[in-house]
Amino acid sequence: MPFKTNSGRRHRIPKQRYKVTNWSDYDAALRQRGSLTVWFTEEAISAWQAEPRTTPGGQPLYSALAITTALTLRAVFRLALRQTEGLIGSITQLLGLDLAVPDHSTLSRRAETLVVPEPAPKGGGMPVHLLVDSTGLKLCGPGEWLVEKHGTGTRRGWRKLHLGTDADTWRIVASVLTNHDADDGSQVGPLLDQVEGPVASFTADGAFDRDDVYAAVAQRHPAADVIVPPRSSGVPSEAAETAPTQRDRHLRTIAERGRMGWQRASGYNHRALIEADISRWKRVIGDALRSRTDGRQATEAAIATNVLNRMLDLGRPEWTRLA
Known part of the structure; x- marks a missing residue:
């Protein structure tokens, strides 16, 4: 990724500064x-x-x-x-x-069987710009202490949490809890099925650069833009010259402007909002699941989603960039 390429020179780049305009x-x-x-x-x-x-x-x-x-x-x-x-x-x-x-x-x-209401949309029926990412949540059991004390491998289990955030409202509009061996791309369909209304764009990281991801988005929302960075070894399709796909257009833009230019042109930089949501989940809710069974863990994750959305409804910061 571009930020890894520039990591050796990043200390020379001044950090961006922002000012919250509605601090009170x-x-x-x-x-x-x-x-x-x-x-x-x-x-x-x-x-x-x-x-x-x-x-x-x-x-x-x-x-x-x-x-x-x-x-x-x-x-x-x-x-x-x-x-x-x-x-x-x-x-x-x-x-x-x-x-x-x-x-x-x-x-x-x-x-175990509680039905938690799904997150209510707050965009007034406007198309959703969906940001998707996933993270791991620990389960109860021996973990870091076992490694530190006895030098053995950890036996702690964990689950994978897949989140979908609305880039305009910052609300979590979809969430799926799966086993740790479930890949990210396979959960695109279940996440899209939870979103009410049309989806204007689907943004995710390079792990979603797969044909089935593009197909899942096109099946449910044919007009949606899929903003996923192609792999460094990615090549255009056979019909790139006559009928280019969205991925072909991404590859063409990267060839013309570079990765950083493609990020600015496509709006891929908005994906930082979903990473902020995951960070907020870990800081407010925690990085582990307290429940033991699948049904209770799903309820715990659904309630945590509603908690974060309700906290966001109380007020969110508005800022302007200073430098």
């Missing part, structure tokens, strides 16, 4: 992210008890909203299930609410 509003939004009143609303209180069941079987005591609220607090404050139970009990006591508190066993059992 953004500062207030950052403080609100730690406020309990953001997460425990009047709607959650009124819908805490489950509706009467009309089919045979046991009657649930807590609604899906109650379980989602508890698991949301767990994700925000990085708590275990028992500590989550204690936090919910403290909140209801301080507010003077006569609400039953779900115990940790109920939270664990309901998380």
Whole structure:
């Protein structure tokens, strides 16, 4: 990649400087992210008890909203299930609410089949400029300590999280949790299926330079631009002269302007936003999954996605470049 080529001279290049123009509003939004009143609303209180069941079987005591609220607090404050139970009990006591508190066993059992609402679009029906990337999330088990203490290989398992972000709103609009051996390109279809409305462009790194990725985007959104850097060994297709594909046009632009020129011309540099989302996930939510089963891990990832989107809805920075 170009940044690796210029790494030996990067110390000579002055770092870009930016100024946040809405600092007072953004500062207030950052403080609100730690406020309990953001997460425990009047709607959650009124819908805490489950509706009467009309089919045979046991009657649930807590609604899906109650379980989602508890698991949301767990994700925000990085708590275990028992500590989550204690936090919910403290909140209801301080507010003077006569609400039953779900115990940790109920939270664990309901998380297996909980249906978490998908991220709601905020773009007003405008086409989405989708940015896609993936990262690894650790699972419980022996890890770094085993390597440090005994010098043996780690046995810690991990899962792969695939994210799709709207470049205009910065919101996570699609997420898929897979095993660690799932390749990135195979999840393009499931990610696109979660996006409501048209997709104007699909941007990803060089790992997505595959025919099936272009085909998956073209099948669902024929007018979408696929902005993926071709491999350094990439060659044009046989029909490049008569009917050039999007990849052929990328190769032609790279040959004329170089990789850096292609990045500026194609808008590939916006992919930094998805890397920022992954960094925000690791700093706010953490780099590991606390749940043990596949269903609970999927619920945990879906709730974390909603948490980050709700934090972003409180306020985001606006800036101008100084140098």
